[in-house]
Amino acid sequence: MSGEIVSIEEYTARANCTRSCDIAIIGAGPVGLFAVFQAGLLGLKCILVDALERPGGQCSELYPEKPIYDIPAYPVISGQELTDRLMEQIKPFAPEFLYSQQVASLSKTSEGTFELVTTQGISISAPAVFIAAGAGSFVPRKPKVENLAAFEEKSFFYAVRNRNTFLNRDVVIFGGGDSALDWTLDILPQVKSLTLVHRRDKFRAAPASIEAMRKAVEDKRLRLVFGQLNGLAGGDGELETISVKTSDGTIEDLKADRALAFFGLNIELGPIAEWGLNLNSKLIEVDTERFETSTPGIFAIGDINWYPGKLKLILSGFHESALAAQAAFKIARPDEKLVFRYTTSSSDLHEKLGVA
Amino acid sequence: MGYIHVTDRHGKTHNLEAVEGWRVMEIIREHGLPIEAVCGGACECATCHVYVAPEWQEKLFPAREDEEDMLDELPEISQTSRLSCQIIWSQELNGLQLTLAGG
Structure with a gap:
């Protein structure tokens, strides 16, 4: 050259x-x-x-x-x-x-x-x-759900690339660390509904984020569910229902058309x-x-x-x-x-x- | 001297000779069974996840908070989920039964 x-x-x-x-x-x-x-x-x-x-x-x-x-x-x-x-x-x-x-x-x-x-x-x-x-x-660590691939990057995400993806949507976020809580608080004002699903009532995140999250739950702007992902349902890559196995063993179906999972890294x-x-x-x-x-x-x-x-x-x-x-x-x-x-x-x- | 009984992801059970003072993850790894254990036992990666047989659960030291934090990152766990790098083998654990979690 x-x-x-x-x-x-x-x-x-x-x-x-x-x-x-x-x-x-x-x-x-x-x-x-x-x-x-x-x-x-x-x-x-x-x-x-x-x-x-x-x-x-x-x-x-x-x-x-x-x-x-x-x-x-x-x-x-x-x-x-x-x-x-x-x-x-x-x-x-x-x-x-x-x-x-x-x-x-x-x-x-x-x-x-x-x-x-x-x-x-x-x-x-x-x-x-x-x-x-x-x-x-x-x-990103992926959950072991059979039909996961059909929804990935269409309605089931491991990161937020564009906030508009979640605008006026029924969103479920999985995780209890900083990423899960940060994004929960970030997209909360623009979603139709938001449910945070975590294994237990213990979060590893900045105290201020945990406090803000709890306040949102109190104000009924955010739903908090203790459990883990059980299954996904929908069609054509678009989620309709997310089934969650709650910590008492019951299965609960959440109406959701967008999901974000923060399970750490593999x-x-x-x-x-x-x-x-x-x-x-x-x-x-x-x-x-x-x-x-x-x-x-x-x-x-x-x-x-x-x-x-x-x-x-x-x-x-x-x-x-x-x-x-x-x-x-x-x-x-x-x-x-x-x-x-x-x-x-x-x-x-x-x-x-x-x-x- | 003693053994642990490890069921792999195909359902086959292996009887592995155990070593006093070794982490159960190390015993599994040393015998060549597939266990990632990326961080080498630092309780930082959750890639040595096992399901302990319910009857053995009580005999183990309960998980510390840092182990619980790592278990939080796994999308799928059971009531008997543990990180095998946090279980130190001793004679009391002779016959310990566990199953390797999905890879």
Whole structure:
């Protein structure tokens, strides 16, 4: 591309369809983040894709407050703090983050580079791919109701994308956490009726939200039912009735044409399983020299990979990212010679780190 | 030494040798039965959900509030639902019967 002159329109159009980088990293957990650092020292640019709307993966989603005791040089650090430190460490390399999307497809082009397309339709072109997906993508946990799929994204939702979806509707919200209560209070003024269904009379949410919710129940603007989802009925994707098994065991049918479920998140391997990589019970087999998968140019690092002796530790993932970055350099810069240097003494690395 | 009896999602029961002091989730995982246990026993993911046989329920330590909070996130639970990472095995639990919840 260097030397080529393109118009602003053309440039924007290109930027909109395909983004190029040296390494496309799937997963912005601690290992994906540290891979940016290791790649950055070698002068390689990264784009990261993550299903969540922020970096950190399990560290920020599952245990942001929980102390971790086995990160070298940190006698104790929380999942969130580790994430924040890694973000600070990779800042000089200005990686691009594509949040709230999964890589839906991965294919090799005739030029030998990989093309990745995300669930938001963004394409990434890269000579090397790092799969740092941990245990998989965080996706909404779904209830086990037989005909659920018929209603999903038509009248049964796991998130609010457009409030108008619920305007003048009979809505049922499932859940007892912050998301359930926040959205209950948010859409309450615009719905025809609203019922909140939760397992028990105990909510894990901000005290102010719980108070506001209870006030709405008192004022009869909101109905609160203790129980769990039992069944869905309706036709053509449109809900008509939601049956709920209440905590005393009786079945109650609620008239409803919209539902929102906040059952927390589940982890799924997702589209990765379909890319023809050698899998060993949901884990991707790699070698221990380059951490490359059965497809040359695609690497797997961190909890998602498997090799004899593998330990699912963050520190193992850090090590794997350093070696994979060396291998990726040879693919992305076939004509350049790689010199091994230390960050303590190399002025070239100091420049890259912005500390020169 | 002792055993736990775990019924898998196909209805087959497995007799698993148990280890004193191990979490029941760890015993199940170590024997290679399908249990996700994504968070590794931190009581943060609810992917080690099991149904304990009613006659054993009373013999277990009651669920703590953080376990109840995680059970709240599951769309389908029963009166005997527990997170197996929160049950520590000891001799008193020799013969414990449970069923793996849907994957």
